[in-house]
Amino acid sequence: MFYESFPAERFFTEITTESEARTLLWRSRFQGKEFQCPTCQAEAFYAIRTRPEVRTCRVCLRQVRLRAGTIFQASKTSLLLWVKAVFYVMQGTRGMSAQELQRHLGVKSYGRVWGMLQKIRSALQHRDAGYRVGNGVLELDAGTFGRRASGNQCDVLVAIETKAWVDAKGQARSRAGFAKILVGKETKAHAQQLVDTGMRPGALVNTDGSPSLRYVAGVDLDYQVVSSDKDVCERWLPWVHKFIANAKAWVNGTHHGVRVKHLGRYLGEFTYRFNRRHDVPRLFHQAVVACLLAPPVTFCALS
Ligand SMILES: [Zn+2]
Numbered sequence: 001m002f003y004e005s006f007p008a009e010r011f012f013t014e015i016t017t018e019s020e021a022r023t024l025l026w027r028s029r030f031q032g033k034e035f036q037c038p039t040c041q042a043e044a045f046y047a048i049r050t051r052p053e054v055r056t057c058r059v060c061l062r063q064v065r066l067r068a069g070t071i072f073q074a075s076k077t078s079l080l081l082w083v084k085a086v087f088y089v090m091q092g093t094r095g096m097s098a099q100e101l102q103r104h105l106g107v108k109s110y111g112r113v114w115g116m117l118q119k120i121r122s123a124l125q126h127r128d129a130g131y132r133v134g135n136g137v138l139e140l141d142a143g144t145f146g147r148r149a150s151g152n153q154c155d156v157l158v159a160i161e162t163k164a165w166v167d168a169k170g171q172a173r174s175r176a177g178f179a180k181i182l183v184g185k186e187t188k189a190h191a192q193q194l195v196d197t198g199m200r201p202g203a204l205v206n207t208d209g210s211p212s213l214r215y216v217a218g219v220d221l222d223y224q225v226v227s228s229d230k231d232v233c234e235r236w237l238p239w240v241h242k243f244i245a246n247a248k249a250w251v252n253g254t255h256h257g258v259r260v261k262h263l264g265r266y267l268g269e270f271t272y273r274f275n276r277r278h279d280v281p282r283l284f285h286q287a288v289v290a291c292l293l294a295p296p297v298t299f300c301a302l303s
Pocket of ligand 1: 037038039040041042058059060061062
């Protein structure tokens, strides 16, 4: 069975039992194989009928537990429910609120579904954390999320790879690549942190006249003061503004606003989907792999 691209009608006929969900996770973990020992790379394994979430290497006897070291660790939720949750969240371009997911999964407790969603988001966020943007010219800017009146407001710094060219008909064209975000006040220190952890050294960066963004070191930075003129702004930093506007619409529309302390995980999901928008058929598979590769999330980190 091949899971890379999994249309809904196949998912709901092929993944109906705990055993099928487990098989999907084992194969996703080992790149399509039934097993590959993390210690000695051997592919032969022992399975115990009474403990189907454990496989043991035939060569070095290393035990691999399916949930250990993943976001499913210490969870009493069935793997079938987990896999279904990931499937629903990765359908479509907008994801799902906890309420919608609760309805789809038929689970009584809203809190339980909300916690699952947060763990999935944290895995998606973790998956992109190590990537550094630097292809083409980066657009760098910040947007403010939430409302000041409610005390629930936070800046988000966004950097996006872009490529511009002139097509055969002489039309100016441009395309966006990977995006990278940092949730935090728009300060020089945070801008530098985004550069140091998320950009390749020497990357070409365009930004606006904001003093907190234009004095970062380690990249080749150019800026235009655009705050007073919307047209100039649209021409100079089109993609980053589109990203911020869409992210705000998503947070407010799909999720009816998000508390600042959770914003990083929500925008982690948004950015994950944005970064893979040209590869939608493989989104579910990639998200399952992300869940298996991300470290466990403690309850304290969520509350
Ligand atoms: Zn081994």
